[in-house]
Amino acid sequence: MALRGDIYRLFESVVGPENISDDPAVLRSYMYQPFGAKEGVWADISPAAVIMPSSTEEVVAIAKICNRYGIVFKAMSTGWGMHNLPGVEGAVSLDLRRMNRILEIDEKNMYAVVEPHVICMQLQVEAMKKGLNCHIIGAGSNTSVLASATSVVGYGPDGLSMGFSGRNLLGVEWVLPTGDVLKLGSLGADSGWFCGDGPGPSLRGIMRGWEGAWGGLGVFTKGAVKLFHWNGPTELEMKRTPPNYVLKEPLRFFKVSLFSFSTIEKLAEAALKLGEAEIGYFISRLSPSFVGLQLASGANYVATWNTGMLQQMLKYAFLFVIFANSEREFEYQQKLLAQILEETDGQTSPISETKEMQEQTSTAVIKVDAVVRSCFRTTGGFNTSFGSMDTVDLAMNQIKAGTELKDKYINKGVIMDDGGDNSATLAFDQGHLAYTEMLIMYDHHDRDSAEGACQYLAESNQACLDKKLGPPIFQISQIGKGKHGAFGPACFNYDSWLRKIKGEFDPNNTSDPTAYASPE
Amino acid sequence: MILELKDYVGDMKRCARCSLCKWPPLAQMKSWRFSNNCPSIARYNFHSYSGGGRMALGLALAEGRLDEITDELLNIVYRCTACGACDSSCKYNAELEVLWPIYSTRAHLVGMGYLLPEHSMIIESLRKEDNTMMQPKADRGKWAEGLDVKDLSKGEKAEVVYHAGCLYCYDPELSAIARDTVTLLKEAGVDVGIRGSQETCCGSIAFQLGFQGEFIKFAESNIDDWNAAGVTEVITSCACGFGIMKSVYPLLGKEMKFKVLHITQYLDELIKQGKLKLSRSLSMRVTYHDPCNLGRKSETYVPWKGEEKKVLGQFILREPEKIVHRGWNGIYEPPRNIIRSVPGIHLVEMERIMEYSWCCGAGSGVKQTMNDLALWTASERIEEAKSVGSEAIITACPWCERNFKDAITEAGDNLMVYDIVELVRQAL
Numbered sequence: 030m031a032l033r034g035d036i037y038r039l040f041e042s043v044v045g046p047e048n049i050s051d052d053p054a055v056l057r058s059y060m061y062q063p064f065g066a067k068e069g070v071w072a073d074i075s076p077a078a079v080i081m082p083s084s085t086e087e088v089v090a091i092a093k094i095c096n097r098y099g100i101v102f103k104a105m106s107t108g109w110g111m112h113n114l115p116g117v118e119g120a121v122s123l124d125l126r127r128m129n130r131i132l133e134i135d136e137k138n139m140y141a142v143v144e145p146h147v148i149c150m151q152l153q154v155e156a157m158k159k160g161l162n163c164h165i166i167g168a169g170s171n172t173s174v175l176a177s178a179t180s181v182v183g184y185g186p187d188g189l190s191m192g193f194s195g196r197n198l199l200g201v202e203w204v205l206p207t208g209d210v211l212k213l214g215s216l217g218a219d220s221g222w223f224c225g226d227g228p229g230p231s232l233r234g235i236m237r238g239w240e241g242a243w244g245g246l247g248v249f250t251k252g253a254v255k256l257f258h259w260n261g262p263t264e265l266e267m268k269r270t271p272p273n274y275v276l277k278e279p280l281r282f283f284k285v286s287l288f289s290f291s292t293i294e295k296l297a298e299a300a301l302k303l304g305e306a307e308i309g310y311f312i313s314r315l316s317p318s319f320v321g322l323q324l325a326s327g328a329n330y331v332a333t334w335n336t337g338m339l340q341q342m343l344k345y346a347f348l349f350v351i352f353a354n355s356e357r358e359f360e361y362q363q364k365l366l367a368q369i370l371e372e373t374d375g376q377t378s379p380i381s382e383t384k385e386m387q388e389q390t391s392t393a394v395i396k397v398d399a400v401v402r403s404c405f406r407t408t409g410g411f412n413t414s415f416g417s418m419d420t421v422d423l424a425m426n427q428i429k430a431g432t433e434l435k436d437k438y439i440n441k442g443v444i445m446d447d448g449g450d451n452s453a454t455l456a457f458d459q460g461h462l463a464y465t466e467m468l469i470m471y472d473h474h475d476r477d478s479a480e481g482a483c484q485y486l487a488e489s490n491q492a493c494l495d496k497k498l499g500p501p502i503f504q505i506s507q508i509g510k511g512k513h514g515a516f517g518p519a520c521f522n523y524d525s526w527l528r529k530i531k532g533e534f535d536p537n538n539t540s541d542p543t544a545y546a547s548p549e
Numbered sequence: 550m551i552l553e554l555k556d557y558v559g560d561m562k563r564c565a566r567c568s569l570c571k572w573p574p575l576a577q578m579k580s581w582r583f584s585n586n587c588p589s590i591a592r593y594n595f596h597s598y599s600g601g602g603r604m605a606l607g608l609a610l611a612e613g614r615l616d617e618i619t620d621e622l623l624n625i626v627y628r629c630t631a632c633g634a635c636d637s638s639c640k641y642n643a644e645l646e647v648l649w650p651i652y653s654t655r656a657h658l659v660g661m662g663y664l665l666p667e668h669s670m671i672i673e674s675l676r677k678e679d680n681t682m683m684q685p686k687a688d689r690g691k692w693a694e695g696l697d698v699k700d701l702s703k704g705e706k707a708e709v710v711y712h713a714g715c716l717y718c719y720d721p722e723l724s725a726i727a728r729d730t731v732t733l734l735k736e737a738g739v740d741v742g743i744r745g746s747q748e749t750c751c752g753s754i755a756f757q758l759g760f761q762g763e764f765i766k767f768a769e770s771n772i773d774d775w776n777a778a779g780v781t782e783v784i785t786s787c788a789c790g791f792g793i794m795k796s797v798y799p800l801l802g803k804e805m806k807f808k809v810l811h812i813t814q815y816l817d818e819l820i821k822q823g824k825l826k827l828s829r830s831l832s833m834r835v836t837y838h839d840p841c842n843l844g845r846k847s848e849t850y851v852p853w854k855g856e857e858k859k860v861l862g863q864f865i866l867r868e869p870e871k872i873v874h875r876g877w878n879g880i881y882e883p884p885r886n887i888i889r890s891v892p893g894i895h896l897v898e899m900e901r902i903m904e905y906s907w908c909c910g911a912g913s914g915v916k917q918t919m920n921d922l923a924l925w926t927a928s929e930r931i932e933e934a935k936s937v938g939s940e941a942i943i944t945a946c947p948w949c950e951r952n953f954k955d956a957i958t959e960a961g962d963n964l965m966v967y968d969i970v971e972l973v974r975q976a977l
């Protein structure tokens with residue numbers, strides 16, 4: 030649905046002619062996303078225009094025009110995933126790419142203030158220069174810092190030591206769906222960015238709650254995030270080692286290990302004990318398939334997989350990384366780890382000590398730069414399931430349910446045979462919370478595969494309800510428009526709260542509700 | 550034909566839309582300021598202007614999903630220096646072809662009759678005058694007037710032919726470098742000749758703009774001429790010429806009885822053999838700019854032909870296994886070796902180097918047809934050179950040098966620009 034000429038010109042007057050387009054070629058490129066659980070890669074609905082504001086003031090002006098003329102808007106930062114696209118006809122996309130500045134790194138108070146299009150890697154390299162580091166979500170360092178902090182989930186395996194994006198968020202500048210600007214936390218009391226919860230209003234729960242509003246509650250234009258101590262060099266030098274770049278020199282007091290366990294219960298026990306011990310930098314389930322794909326070309330991977338070696342070595346495994354501040358602390362953490370492994374019958378996987386594994390994994394753990402390699406390279410299509418954040422035990426139940434369900438679809442041949450258990454991630458916040466996703470790879474250009482993936486995702490959602498495994502992370506917004514309604518009754522009718530929030534903050538329903546909720 | 554959009558549908562379909570094409574390989578990112586790798590997306594910002602955006606449009610074209618070819622589509626397709634940075638960054642993780650689908654999209658549009666008028670002028674100049682500079686063919690050999698060098702087009706014989714390339718032949722400021730190059734080679738005892746007014750364009754711009762018929766004509770003609778001249782080596786100091794001769798000429802299937810070398814490779818060897826002695830000290834802090842066509846784009850391209858098989862359910866296995874061109878095997882060390890051989894000189898590296906080097910902005914006809922994009926891109930590189938405290942930027946391509954000089958003049962800057970041959974001449 031085309032935008033009326035006079036309205037287009039109003040937007041144009043805000044951002045300038047070079048920063049708005051309704052050209053079919055531009056719009057078509059924005060409709061491409063490989064996550065679709067249906068055949069093909071194109072979203073059904075085209076934005077009416079793409080607008081690129083460069084400041085809060087421009088976002089405000091755009092939101093006000095939208096409210097005046099009943100135009101729905103949807104903002105995106107890096108734009109990876111179907112949830113970035115408008116779900117209604119006639120909506121405009123706000124591509125926040127021009128809002129890409131790191132506004133401040135406060136070394137003393139250990140936080141950074143960023144705009145929406147700053148990616149994790151940009152922040153990390155600047156933070157490291159000051160002896161600091163930032164949490165990077167599991168999707169990779171090519172994603173927006175602000176988006177995961179304000180709007181979309183925010184878990185990553187370094188969360189063991191660096192928390193969860195939603196918790197790491199401090200002061201926020203928020204352009205509400207109406208175009209009004211709300212400043213949260215200390216920023217709201219004109220006291221700087223240092224705190225998310227006061228002095229000044231704390232609306233963290235309303236603003237994002239557990240998983241964020243996925244762009245359904247306006248636009249977050251600036252935000253401060255916590256930074257953490259970095260004990261490595263201020264710049265990490267790399268060398269080429271096919272297929273990736275790896276650290277030129279190993280880091281001091283840094284140790285990557287892959288452990289395997291005889292049962293999933295033992296694995297869970299070890300994860301819990303490690304959390305209680307409050308040691309470690311990074312922890313994640315790593316499936317045999319995920320590890321194999323990190324290290325090998327396609328043909329080599331298939332050949333290795335067919336020997337069964339990977340599956341045998343890494344059946345119930347996780348990757349654990351120690352990164353200590355001193356020799357003494359390093360030894361302490363290693364001793365504790367050894368004790369926990371002894372108590373849980375954990376074994377160091379033979380693959381763990383190989384040069385390839387050490388080099389590539391060390392880099393991937395810090396930089397989180399190789400996710401695409403394991404998730405998209407094999408089939409082109411990727412999606413994920415389960416993922417409610419709760420306890421380690423619940424995460425294990427999600428893995429069991431997901432593996433059982435996936436086996437059915439693997440046996441049908443419609444999704445990639447990755448051994449079934451291709452769960453990623455584990456505990457965060459020093460083990461106080463846990464989380465896992467069950468990954469699937471499929472060919473989104475193959476009708477049977479795409480439909481199979483779609484059925485799996487629907488069934489996995491149902492399993493979350495039937496087995497009381499918590500709301501799934503992605504499916505609510507990705508394919509299951511309105512899935513909040515399905516999970517609400519099972520979870521204290523939270524969906525009615527979302528609708529009330531939406532009604533209060535967005536009376537004209539201007540901020541695209543598709544991935545969030547419509548007013549009651 | 551070499552460029553067929555349908556050959557890349559598999560790659561385009563598997564674009565993850567992850568935006569890795571917009572950044573240097575993430576592990577190689579060193580600062581926020583210089584964290585872009587693609588001039589096009591950095592300048593125009595719409596996702597469409599990235600490697601991934603162009604893949605999406607290429608796929609839409611191949612699948613007949615675009616109802617009309619708009620001017621903006623042509624802008625998206627051509628406001629790109631085809632520097633290949635997107636390609637190198639993608640292959641670090643996803644191993645997809647990105648650059649060749651861009652070339653192929655251009656060829657597809659040319660095949661449909663959609664051309665930019667400015668590009669038509671370049672191609673007309675090629676057809677009529679054998680050069681892309683819209684200059685008379687008869688003047689091509691003027692740069693070498695007065696040089697005591699063999700002219701192979703007149704039947705003289707030499708072991709080595711020096712191919713100057715269009716820009717060195719016709720740019721009066723730069724043609725001195727071509728003269729210096731020949732002089733250097735002669736001083737080192739190399740049996741070198743040129744083809745004077747009979748030298749023709751390498752076809753690089755025609756190829757990159759999607760005019761593959763024109764490209765093939767010029768490439769085949771050059772191969773035939775060099776074979777007929779009986780030379781064992783073709784040396785060029787134009788990185789664009791070198792890149793196309795190394796990476797694409799072999800795909801034509803014609804026997805090439807000669808080796809293609811860039812002047813930096815040749816000079817590096819001559820210095821190592823002691824045939825050129827750099828004794829004069831040049832006290833200067835310099836940085837080196839890797840030309841895209843000498844670096845990541847100079848690997849001989851091997852298009853994947855084979856069968857995609859589904860194994861392990863939906864795992865798409867390519868048989869035979871695809872050769873992944875990461876740009877890691879470009880010519881990176883010879884120019885650096887030469888610079889380090891100059892007494893007194895201090896070489897400092899910029900943040901974006903080698904296979905993730907930032908483009909100078911001149912490539913793929915952009916300098917001739919979209920000079921604003923070319924100059925903006927160059928200005929970004931100049932800022933990067935200055936950020937490491939460099940007094941001069943050294944390069945090994947006339948297009949890079951021309952564009953840097955123009956950008957510096959426009960900005961009123963004082964950074965010096967040298968071709969590596971100029972540096973060697975000064976140090977002798």
